[in-house]
Amino acid sequence: MIIDSHAHIVMPPESFRYMAELIGGRANPSTQPKIPEASLRKHVEDLVRLMDQVGTDIQFLSPRPYLQMHSIQPARVTELWSRYCNDLIHAAVGMFPDRFRGVAGLPQHRLECPSVRAVAELERCVNELGFVGCLINPDPTEGAEAPPPGLGDPFWYPLYEAMTRLDAPGLIHSAGSCQPRESYTLKFINEESIAVISLLDPASEVFDRFPDLKIIVAHGGGAIPYQMGRFRSWSVRKGEPVSFDEKLRRLYFDTCNYSQDSLELLIKVAGDRNVLFGTEKPGTGSARDPISGRDYDDLKPVIENIAWLGDEARRNIFECNCRRLYTRAFRKDADA
Amino acid sequence: MIIDSHAHIVMPPESFRYMAELIGGRANPSTQPKIPEASLRKHVEDLVRLMDQVGTDIQFLSPRPYLQMHSIQPARVTELWSRYCNDLIHAAVGMFPDRFRGVAGLPQHRLECPSVRAVAELERCVNELGFVGCLINPDPTEGAEAPPPGLGDPFWYPLYEAMTRLDAPGLIHSAGSCQPRESYTLKFINEESIAVISLLDPASEVFDRFPDLKIIVAHGGGAIPYQMGRFRSWSVRKGEPVSFDEKLRRLYFDTCNYSQDSLELLIKVAGDRNVLFGTEKPGTGSARDPISGRDYDDLKPVIENIAWLGDEARRNIFECNCRRLYTRAFRKDADA
Numbered sequence: 246m247i248i249d250s251h252a253h254i255v256m257p258p259e260s261f262r263y264m265a266e267l268i269g270g271r272a273n274p275s276t277q278p279k280i281p282e283a284s285l286r287k288h289v290e291d292l293v294r295l296m297d298q299v300g301t302d303i304q305f306l307s308p309r310p311y312l313q314m315h316s317i318q319p320a321r322v323t324e325l326w327s328r329y330c331n332d333l334i335h336a337a338v339g340m341f342p343d344r345f346r347g348v349a350g351l352p353q354h355r356l357e358c359p360s361v362r363a364v365a366e367l368e369r370c371v372n373e374l375g376f377v378g379c380l381i382n383p384d385p386t387e388g389a390e391a392p393p394p395g396l397g398d399p400f401w402y403p404l405y406e407a408m409t410r411l412d413a414p415g416l417i418h419s420a421g422s423c424q425p426r427e428s429y430t431l432k433f434i435n436e437e438s439i440a441v442i443s444l445l446d447p448a449s450e451v452f453d454r455f456p457d458l459k460i461i462v463a464h465g466g467g468a469i470p471y472q473m474g475r476f477r478s479w480s481v482r483k484g485e486p487v488s489f490d491e492k493l494r495r496l497y498f499d500t501c502n503y504s505q506d507s508l509e510l511l512i513k514v515a516g517d518r519n520v521l522f523g524t525e526k527p528g529t530g531s532a533r534d535p536i537s538g539r540d541y542d543d544l545k546p547v548i549e550n551i552a553w554l555g556d557e558a559r560r561n562i563f564e565c566n567c568r569r570l571y572t573r574a575f576r577k578d579a580d581a
Numbered sequence: 582m583i584i585d586s587h588a589h590i591v592m593p594p595e596s597f598r599y600m601a602e603l604i605g606g607r608a609n610p611s612t613q614p615k616i617p618e619a620s621l622r623k624h625v626e627d628l629v630r631l632m633d634q635v636g637t638d639i640q641f642l643s644p645r646p647y648l649q650m651h652s653i654q655p656a657r658v659t660e661l662w663s664r665y666c667n668d669l670i671h672a673a674v675g676m677f678p679d680r681f682r683g684v685a686g687l688p689q690h691r692l693e694c695p696s697v698r699a700v701a702e703l704e705r706c707v708n709e710l711g712f713v714g715c716l717i718n719p720d721p722t723e724g725a726e727a728p729p730p731g732l733g734d735p736f737w738y739p740l741y742e743a744m745t746r747l748d749a750p751g752l753i754h755s756a757g758s759c760q761p762r763e764s765y766t767l768k769f770i771n772e773e774s775i776a777v778i779s780l781l782d783p784a785s786e787v788f789d790r791f792p793d794l795k796i797i798v799a800h801g802g803g804a805i806p807y808q809m810g811r812f813r814s815w816s817v818r819k820g821e822p823v824s825f826d827e828k829l830r831r832l833y834f835d836t837c838n839y840s841q842d843s844l845e846l847l848i849k850v851a852g853d854r855n856v857l858f859g860t861e862k863p864g865t866g867s868a869r870d871p872i873s874g875r876d877y878d879d880l881k882p883v884i885e886n887i888a889w890l891g892d893e894a895r896r897n898i899f900e901c902n903c904r905r906l907y908t909r910a911f912r913k914d915a916d917a
Contacts, residue, residue: 258739383762391726397764424780426719426731428809434804437770443762464811468770468804471846474839474866475800478877481868488871506846510807513842517592530810532817535824541814 247545248567249391251416251499251523252304252464254334255292257284263329264312272321277329280336289337293344295527299543303343305523305574305580307332308350311429313420316387320354324362327352331366332378335374346504346574347376348416351404355385355393356575360403365402372413377574379408381415381460383436383443389423396440397449397464405455413460414570416499430529437467438456442476445492447485461521465502469493470514497570499523500548500562503530503541509551521566522548583881587752587799587835587859588640588672591628592648593620599665600648607875616672625673629680633865635879639679641859641910642670643716647765649756652723656690658801660698663688667702671710682910683712684752686749687740691729693722696739701738707747713910714750715797719772719779725759726766732776733785741791750795750906753761763803766865773803778812783821788831795906796831797857801838805829806822806850826850833906835859836898838867839877845887853894857902858884 259281261414266274296304308330314323327350338345349370352364370376381404384392394400396417419436441462444451452458461471468478473489480489487546498507498515501523512520522544524530530542539546548554548562568575589625602610620905630641644666645784663686674681685706687699690701692829706712716738720728730736732753744751755772758765777798788794800803805812810823816825834851836844837859845851845855860866875882883896904911 283802330631389727392760392762398762403893424728426734427775428727428778430815431774432776434811435774436802438767439763442767444763464808468774468807471804471807471840471843472770472800472838474843474877477870478839478866478868479766481871481877491789502808503814506849507807507810510842510846532814534813535817541810541817581684 246564247300249296249301249304249524249526250461250562250571251525252306253309253528254306254330255288255527256309256333256339257281257288259386259403260329260333264326266319267322267326268314270320272325275321275325275524277325277332278332280299280337285333285336286340289340293341294496296344299526300545301524303346305346305348305377305571306337307348307416307418308334310380310418310433311421313350313382315353315382315385315420316355316389316423319428320352320356320362321388323354324352327366331370331374331376333546338375342458346571348373349376349379351379351381353382355387355389358400358403364403364407367407367411367413371413371573376413378414378416382417382420383417383440384419387421387423388427388432395443395446397443397446397451402454404435405451409455409457412572414461415482415554416461416463418563433464434467437464438469439460440442440498441466441469445489447483459497461497461499461570463501463523465500465507465511466498466515467510470498470511473514494519497521499543501525501530503544505547505550508547512551512554512558512562517554517561520562521570522563582638582900583660584630584858584900585637585640585860585862586797586903586907587837588642589621589645589861589864590642590666590673591624591863592645592669593624593860594615595620596665596669597614600662603658604653604664606648607655608661608762611657611661613661613668616669616849618672621669621672622676625708629677633678634740636881637860638730639682641682641684641713641907642673643684643752643754644670644756646716647757649718651689651718651756652691652725652759654691656688656698659690660688663702667710667712667838669876674711683710685712687715687717689718689721691723691725693891694736694739700739700743702777703743703747703749707749707909712749714752715744716754717751718756719753719776720755722770723757723759731782733779733782733787741787741794741879745791745793748908752796752797753832754799769800770803772801773798774805777802777805777832780832780908781786781825783819795833797833797906798839799835799859801836801843801847802834802851806834806847809850815879830855833857833902837866841886844883848887848890848894848898853875853897854889854902856898857906858899872878899907
């Protein structure tokens, strides 16, 4: 089975009208429009066709990250928009319940501790909508001002408490970027690097406090697997009792990194039990690679092409790691 | 010949007293102390011994980046400190002129356009002290506030004008970091990623305006060689006439990335004519790797160990690329 753990909802055009009204009207009027079922169904059927073409059995859908608007004022804009996007995902999953799972976007507004609205929405999504995990944006200011403390800081504990209580893994994935020099796609990567180091810092007690916390770092972990040497050396210089490589095994990474050489490096560094198949298709990688003749985000053949990867390792990446982590995602199978 | 294009001066202890006075006294009194020759000589002799141990013939010395204080107020602190550090490097080079070259740190204070003090100091270093290039910090706020525009923006043209006029290559290397979640070593990497994308952005006219501009990106280019797929796909999606791989050849990268797998990826992606040997030794990588038994920053054997790298490619990386780029660095040989 091929489980694509990292994909985003394709927004029906009606959604953008609501988004414009929310921003323009500053969340007032705030009546949530009906989900545009017919328009959504068309998109979702297209998505299923795309999945069939590339051999994906199940996709995990979360809100389109760069549209999350975590830094827009007032906070209620983000709150209403997150709720709407999650409802949209819920409707999409309902159309093809065997092919999709929902991953929640949280209203992590920059002016608030992540505990209040974010936890409430996570609870709603998991308990009422059957979602299986959530996104975590390490910088809800979207680069507009000084970011909150790193993910290793107690600032984030209320969210971790809710995630572990609900058994909901979190995918590190930032949102937009307010700095012209740092496009959102670039900020994704930089935030992932910051997140990894913050979580694994000797000062971080996150995994002692929350031993059941499950964190996946998107896009192959930003720069970290490539820059391992710097952090290996730092660990040795600081006299840490555990090597940086060993500490890295506390985290999971997805394969949304569109190069075979890079994926080989990732799997070598993180180990095949810590890498989850993910493509973000359709998205950033949906363009034809002139060399392979396939889309960059058609990653199944890329991973199959890694000669040194055994069958078990491949199964781990394509399916088993995801099942181990997102336990909620496959309870249905057991129940059915 | 082995040329290490990326290393920093080891500060004699007397320097820190001046640094403390500059910061505490807000650049007042501002009399520059004498270079502590005896203390500096001891450090420089140690450095030469270290170079002999690992087989380095020549090292390029620049100020220790995390101590550059680009965001400290008032701007005159940074100005005086940069001048002092450059004078220190000049004295060190003078002690072993066959073994060292100077690379200038610039007083890029965050409140100023890079043109004023930075260009004046670059001119002084090149014309009066015989320096061969400079560091460029893309974020002189050191993360404390909104950064300046990216390196592809005309904001930076006054510096590029001076660099090309003086034939002085620039090494992209940020300074400190004011954000607790982003250590300076992590910020180095993130700034390098931002710099690469900003310079190669379709909107950037930098290399059209300054065809002779020479830019080296430190630490193997941050995340970019590992995240090539994202940017390859973006180029295709935007219909750019030139592939991202081809555009990348406009930039140079150094090998201060302490992992053989990563260096293999870098050389594959950037090509052996665009990679310069650099170790930053002594520095971040100066710790014993328990696996190899050598220090992480002892990179000569690591590169020699890459089986598929031919003799010419190795010579390019160890020596020839550096000679081609830093033309000022080897004029002496010709004159002598």
